[in-house]
Amino acid sequence: MFLVGLTGGIATGKSTVSLMIRELGVPVVDADLIARQIVEPGKKAWKKIREVFGEEILLESGEIDRAKLGAVVFSDIEKRRAINKITHPLIYSEIRSQIFKYLLKGEQFVVLDLPLLYESNKVTSYLYKTIVVACEDELQLERLMARNQFTEKEAIARIEAQMPLEKKCSMASIVIENSGSLANTRKQVEGIVRLLRSSKHHIYNRVVYGGGFVVFLCLAIFLLYWFCLG
Template identity: 75%
Template sequence: MFIVGLTGGIATGKSTVSAMIKDFGIPIVDADLIAKQIVETGKNCWKKIREEFGDEVVLDSGELDREKLGSIVFSNAEKRRAINKITHPEIYAEIRRQVFRHFLNGEQFVVLDLPLLYESNKVTSYLYKTIVVSCDDELQLERLMSRNKYTEKEAIARIEAQMPLENKCSMADIVVENSGTLENTRKQVEGIIKLLRSSKRHIYNRVVYGGLALGLLVVAFLLLYWLCFR
C-alpha cells in the first residue's frame, strides 16, 4: 500500500475533492474529522483545552465553542501552538491506526486528507504523492467569507495563518485547479485516480516492508533459539 497526501488552502475546495475521491471507492483518512472526534465532550483533549483556554471556550452544552476557540488561536500564534501541542499527538496517533487498518485490508493506496500537511511536515516523508487543491485568491476569500460569515478582515487572518497557497502548489506533485465548475474538477480527480491506480508502488512497498518484517521475525526466532538451546 502507498499513501497519498491531500491538502490545500482554507476554502479552496479540498473537502469537495476529498468527497469526489471517496466516490471512486478510495479510502480516505480525514484528519479534520479525527480532530473533531478527539475533542468531543469529556475526552482527554477536551479537558486539556478547557484547562488551557478556560470555560469561555465551552458552551452550556459542554461542547467546545469552535468559533470562539478559532477566533483566539487564529489571532495569536502562541495560542495556536498551544492547541496544536494538545491535539496533534492524538490526531497523528489515530491517523497511524487508520492507515494500518487499511494496510491490513489490502488496499492499494489510501488518501490522507490533511489541511496542514506542509505546515506540520510530520508525514510528508511517508507519502508517495501529494495533491494540492487550489483556486484563485479572490475566489478563496469570497468562498471563506460566504461559508463562515466572516468579515473580510477575519477571512484574511485565517488565510494568512496558513502557508501561502502558491508555496503549497510549488511543493505538490499534483495540483487540482478548483476555480471552475464542479464537472471540471471531477474530470481532474478522475484523471488523478486513473494515474494512481496504474501505479505499482504498492507492490514495491509490500515486497520491501514485508521482507523487512520477515527478516525481523527470523532474527527474533534465531535469537530465541540461541537463548533457549545454547
C-alpha cells in the same frame, strides 16, 4: 499499501475533492473529522481544552465553540501552540490507527486529508504522492468570506496566516485546479484516482517492507538457535 497526502489552502475546496475521492471508493482518513471527534464533550482533549481556555469557549450544550476558540488561538501564537500540543498527539494517533486498519483490509492506497500537511511536516516523508487543491486568489477570498461570514480584512488575515498556496503547489506531486465548475474538478479527480490505481507502488512496498521483516525474523531465529547451541 501506499499513502497519498491531500491538502490545500483555506476555502480552496479540499473538502469537496475529499468527498469526490470517497465517492470513487477510495478510503480517506480525514484529520478535520478526527479533530472534531477528539474534542467531543467528556473526552480527554475536551477536558484539557476546558481547563486551559476556560468555560467561556463552551456552548450551552457543552460542546466547544469552534468559532470562538478559533478566534482566540488565531490571535495568540502561544495559545495556538497550546491547542496544538493538546490535540495533535491524539489526532496523529487516530490517523495511525485508521491507516493500520486499512492496511489489514488490504487496501491498495489510502488518502490522508490533512489541512496542515506541509506546515506540520509530520507525515510527508511517508507519502508516495501529495495532492494540493488550489483556486484563484480572488475566488478563495470570496469563498472564505461567504463560508465563515468573515469581513474581507478577517478573511485576508486567515489566508495570510497559512503557508502561501503558491508554495504548497510548488511542493505538490499533483495540483487540482478548483476555480472552475464541479464537473471540471470531478474530471481531474477521476483522472488522478485512475493514475493512482494503475500504480504498482503498493507491490513495491510489500516486497521491500515485507522482505525486510522476513530477513529480520530469519536473523532473530538464527541468533536464537546459535545462542542455544552455545
